[in-house]
Amino acid sequence: MKKRLKLNLQSRLQIKTVPSIRLANFIELPEKEFSRFIEAVENNPLFLKLANPLTPEERVIIPQKFPGTRFSPHCFLSLDEARLADASPINLSPVLERHHKAIKLIRKLGLDKFQKYFIERTSAVLPEDIARILRLKKSQVEAINELMNEVSIHSEFYARSSLGTGHKISYIKVAKIEFDKDKNPGITFFSPRHFIGRYKIDYEKVEQLKKRDFFLSEDIGKLNALFGKLELINRRKNILYQTILGIIEKQKIFFVSGNKDDMVCCLQKEIAHKLSVHPSLVCRAIYGKSLELPRGEEKPIKDFFLPKKEYIKRVILTLFKEHKKVLSDNQTAVELKKTFGISASRRAVSNYRRELNFPSSRKK
Secondary structure, three states, rough: OOOOOOOOOHHHHHHHHHOOHHHHHHHHHHHHHHHHHHHHHHOHHHHHHHHHHHHHHHHEEEEEEEEEEEEEHHHHHOOOOHHHHHHOOOOOHHHHHOOHHHHHHHHHHHHHHHHHHHOOOOOOOOHHHHHHHHHOOHHHHHHHHHHHHOOOHHHHOOOOOOOOOOOOOOOOEEEEEEEEOOOOEEEOOHHHHHOOOOOOOOHHHHHHHHHOOOOOHHHHHHHHHHHHHHHHHHHHHHHHHHHHHHHHHOOOHHHHOOOOOOOEEEEEHHHHHHHHOOHHHHHHHHHEEEEEEOOOEEEEEEOOEEOOHHHHHHHHHHHHHOOOOOOHHHHHHHHHHHHOOOOOHHHHHHHHHHHOOOOOOOOO
């Protein structure tokens, strides 16, 4: 995770190319429908032809995970009915029973091989190739793939949220923020759909394959539709990833300390500006999604955005606690500027103080 996590220009340009209305509707899809959409695309014969060709030289579509991300595959290595029985809103027992042989195979393979050949899928992609490398039968590889496809649409399987009571909406825990040995923050995704990242499309190779008559006549007319769907998937994933990334960069001190007082002003429109998208897209991308903090606490992603007003009020409260008294509005304004670099008029400070239910220093 040595690469510095940052919002990059390429990502901003890629997002900007999608029509905003269509992208907005697509981002609003519930996670389960989004997974089903991906499954339908990946089962498209043309997709399979370009992602799993007979030779590597003909491969056009390659999964490309986002920088600084990891995957948490432990749920696939510890599958049992009891684990899912308590909080799952649906009964997944039939799924586990139907795929019990594939589950045993996953446990036997171990984490590294399972992740390399069934999650990342950047090397051998044909079932027969994977079967040969892992010394399995082709039918066994296909059985594991079938299990992956089925459980991937059930977010409660791999990302069950603890945010139930007290919340009006149902949350999906999409990732955990973790630090490596060098204290660099990274994103650990729970869903294999999110972890594999974007689909890298080699458009130059497409043109080369056209000249070699690689495509059937009926394939040519379907290419744009397929690539359009893949780019939509890429945009949705990228906006969520870059939003989480922006939050990490902004709230890094908080993630290290776990102290709410270390949270700083963070606005959705700031993230949206860096991505060159409308703030509503960021709002839609994070709706109903949560993150697990390094210490295990789970929070809705929206809670990491702290409006400037709330941030200043929190700083004022900290100042009063440190001085063990209510400062005058003028003193508070001076301290805000001097210590925190925050510009606020005396009148604004007065309003914030009243909202915090502190009397004037003169009355105090």
